[in-house]
Amino acid sequence: MSFTETFFNGRVMLKYLPDILSGVVVTIELALLIIVTGIAAGLALALLRSLGVRPLNWLIIFIVDLFRSLPPLVIIVLIYFGLPSVNLSPSGFVSTWLSLAFVLMAFSEEIFWAGITSVARGQWEAARSTGLSFGQTLMSVVLPQAFRLTIPPLTNRTIAITKGTALGTVVAVTEILGQASSAVSNSYNPSPLMMGAAAYLVLFLPVVVAGRWIETRFAWKR
């Protein structure tokens, strides 16, 4: 068999295209859920942390460090196989979503926190001296400056973690890689894997480009 027939077999590809496409839909659903909930939770934790309540901050740091050190796959497996023992049986989809959202929450909290603390103390003082409250200063003065700094690392992290949706295969989520690898075993041909790779490119390349665009948009005139 030629290289093309092996890796880009038209007949096989056509046959399994619908499966791959349904995998794409599942991956998109999963990715959007992870991004929205993970980043929102990360921002919420960073804002809570900025209040400076010691015991609360210790708790936040503990949670964040925990999810940053555990491999995502371990968290998925723990949730999927562990929670049934306390009478909760999340589906593979929900397990993957929660796990990766927790990981993204942890990393984005650290990124947002770094952004908030990098804003000069003088900015806080100037705003507070004009009578702005803590919250108003945070929202109008500090966060807009912090966000600009967080966009590049946040985009990178988000892409890295969202690609982890492929780990859902382990708990039978029918996302792109899951569909592709079962198609490979059914057809004895690796072409569906190539389709899967192509699907990931089509999905994530625009996100990378969008990240660059946001980065330039957020840079203010010097």
Place this chain on the structure above:
Amino acid sequence: MQLTVDARGIHKHFGALHVLKGVDLAVAERELVFVIGPSGSGKSTLLRCLNRLEEPSSGRVVVDGIDMLDPRTDINHARQRIGMVFQSFNLYPHMTALGNVTLALRKVAGKSRAQAEALGLAALDRVGLADRAGHTPGQLSGGQQQRVAIARAIALEPRVMLFDEPTSALDPELVGSVLEVMRSLRESGMTMIVVSHEMGFARNAADRVVFMDEGAIVEQGPPAAIFESPTHERTRTFVGQIQRH
């Protein structure tokens, strides 16, 4: 005589460091008080205690009749009456000059956007920068940035203005424009407390010069008295040093 600022027995500790050792400072309405002293003498800390950017360890601060240290005082409301200008300008880099000036007008003074912009432009006009309203801080010179910072403070119509080394971060040729604005503020009757070593300005404009050293006021009086015939040895040494430059 109406006192605009009445601070009594201000102590401030930073850990083991005793930065202010019972300072009294009373400033009358329309008075311009200059505070001088070696670095680390507590001048800036004193200034920052007046609007509670720094929490005094003990003492009493009354500004325009409001007890600043009373827990029932709405500190954000009270701070509107106390303008502050910083050594490093501290303009918001993500906003235009007008945005910098109108933020507190809208968020704290509760003005509509149109009202705030009218007041903001008037304030920028007073510092001679109405034509720079749409510029961001990065597009302005240091002197212009500091004047925008002054406009940001006076737009709120404060009863007293605090200047914390307003010209120390400026190139020499830009100092004049900032002092010019301060002089016109002075002429409009603004009560001002200025931490600065601009001796020429102090001599011309100040009603009183306060010399601080090691967290306490050593000596105070009219500029001529402090600069020409200081009574304390420490004042004499310090004044001699800064006048040699």
